[in-house]
Amino acid sequence: xxxxxxxxxxxxxxxxxxxxxxxxxxxxxxxxxxxxxxxxxxxxxxxxxxxxxxxxxxxxxxxxxxxxxxxxxxxxxxxxxxxxxxxxxxxxxxxxxxxxxxxxxxxxxxxxxxxxxxxxxxxxxxxxxxxxxxxxxxxxxxxxxxxxxxxxxxxxxxxxxxxxxxxxxxxxxxxxxxxxxxxxxxxxxxxxxxxxxxxxxxxxxxxxxxxxxxxxxxxxxxxxxxxxxxxxxxxxxxxxxxxxxxxxxxxxxxxxxxxxxxxxxxxxxxxxxxxxxxxxxxxxxxxxxxxxxxxxxxxxxxxxxxxxxxxxxxxxxxxxxxxxxxxxxxxxxxxxxxxxxxxxxxxxxxxxxxxxxxxxxxxxxxxxxxxxxxxxxxxxxxxxxxxxxxxxxx
DNA sequence: GTAGGGGTAATG
DNA sequence: CATTACCCCTAC
Numbered sequence: 411x412x413x414x415x416x417x418x419x420x421x422x423x424x425x426x427x428x429x430x431x432x433x434x435x436x437x438x439x440x441x442x443x444x445x446x447x448x449x450x451x452x453x454x455x456x457x458x459x460x461x462x463x464x465x466x467x468x469x470x471x472x473x474x475x476x477x478x479x480x481x482x483x484x485x486x487x488x489x490x491x492x493x494x495x496x497x498x499x500x501x502x503x504x505x506x507x508x509x510x511x512x513x514x515x516x517x518x519x520x521x522x523x524x525x526x527x528x529x530x531x532x533x534x535x536x537x538x539x540x541x542x543x544x545x546x547x548x549x550x551x552x553x554x555x556x557x558x559x560x561x562x563x564x565x566x567x568x569x570x571x572x573x574x575x576x577x578x579x580x581x582x583x584x585x586x587x588x589x590x591x592x593x594x595x596x597x598x599x600x601x602x603x604x605x606x607x608x609x610x611x612x613x614x615x616x617x618x619x620x621x622x623x624x625x626x627x628x629x630x631x632x633x634x635x636x637x638x639x640x641x642x643x644x645x646x647x648x649x650x651x652x653x654x655x656x657x658x659x660x661x662x663x664x665x666x667x668x669x670x671x672x673x674x675x676x677x678x679x680x681x682x683x684x685x686x687x688x689x690x691x692x693x694x695x696x697x698x699x700x701x702x703x704x705x706x707x708x709x710x711x712x713x714x715x716x717x718x719x720x721x722x723x724x725x726x727x728x729x730x731x732x733x734x735x736x737x738x739x740x741x742x743x744x745x746x747x748x749x750x751x752x753x754x755x756x757x758x759x760x761x762x763x764x765x766x767x768x769x770x771x772x773x774x775x776x777x778x779x780x781x782x783x784x785x786x787x788x789x790x791x792x793x794x795x796x797x798x799x800x801x802x803x804x
Numbered sequence: 805g806t807a808g809g810g811g812t813a814a815t816g
Numbered sequence: 817c818a819t820t821a822c823c824c825c826t827a828c
Binding site: 748749751752754755756757791793794797798801804 | 819820821822823824
């Protein structure tokens with residue numbers, strides 16, 4: 411797998427707000443293999459994302475145990491965090507306790523669950539000396555086994571709220587692990603590019619001031635070029651810009667600033683580029699920093715006064731549009747430039763059914779309902795759900 | 805984020 | 817014309 415593929419994959423995997431991207435599908439589409447060398451960050455991102463997705467869907471199941479075990483393997487022998495151990499322990503407990511719906515241990519599937527999870531699965535962990543086998547886990551094992559025979563213990567455990575604790579530990583684990591992973595590669599590269607180009611701009615402008623006398627020629631060095639590299643990378647970063655601000659938990663203030671600037675920068679490019687000018691923008695940027703080259707001005711939008719070309723001509727800085735006048739008067743009705751209206755699409759019976767089920771389960775938490783059914787409700791916003799529900803009640 | 809009022813455009 | 821989906825605004 412090429413480096414760029416990895417970066418893109420990693421980026422998409424980390425976009426937790428994009429329900430259409432499944433890490434599993436993505437990795438298989440990119441022909442990602444177990445043997446693919448040094449992709450541990452990619453694998454980790456993928457596992458974390460899977461855990462995160464299942465939490466969003468409200469699933470704390472045996473699949474989560476698989477993921478936590480995989481995560482342990484990816485740490486390759488380094489010491490596990492407490493939250494990892496606790497998350498595993500409480501998830502295992504939850505997977506068992508959820509089968510305690512009958513009033514007695516002798517009915518239902520509880521005994522099977524103890525066998526499957528605690529004897530087999532955790533038995534394997536014990537054999538290989540896994541760090542996931544904590545004291546807490548062993549205590550729980552004893553209790554849960556006791557509950558198979560002792561109805562009193564069974565009832566006591568049955569009434570405890572294990573799920574909540576499991577979710578808390580899983581969230582804690584995710585938070586820690588995302589923080590450890592830091593920014594994703596694509597973003598780091600973007601940051602480096604931006605910082606580099608900023609330095610270059612500073613240098614360039616300083617040179618401009620001084621260079622006026624010693625070099626009266628038109629063709630000045632193009633240090634100020636902000637180098638958007640590959641088209642592919644461009645594309646990715648443009649799509650990411652919008653989501654970036656919201657989802658990345660590890661962003662510190664500096665990163666946020668860079669992300670914002672990056673977004674402005676890319677939006678500006680998007681605005682300026684029609685398909686035909688795309689190539690022009692990509693090419694001159696191979697003329698990077700090392701050999702100072704004469705300015706090959708891009709000649710956008712037919713600017714005729716070529717006198718002050720140099721840095722400012724080639725750089726693609728965001729030209730902020732003239733601000734729209736504020737709508738001060740409450741009588742003013744129209745918005746400045748409203749987004750075009752979406753095409754009207756009637757609700758399918760499936761969508762309505764999903765909405766009904768959603769309201770039953772989550773109440774009027776439109777966002778939760780949408781998150782729980784990302785595919786079916788892909789084309790509906792939370793407001794749409796609200797409006798539709800209102801219609802249904804009429 | 806959500807509720808709710810109310811407007812507008814598409815559709816039958 | 818009624819219904820439906822979508823939009824906008826304001827308040828909480």
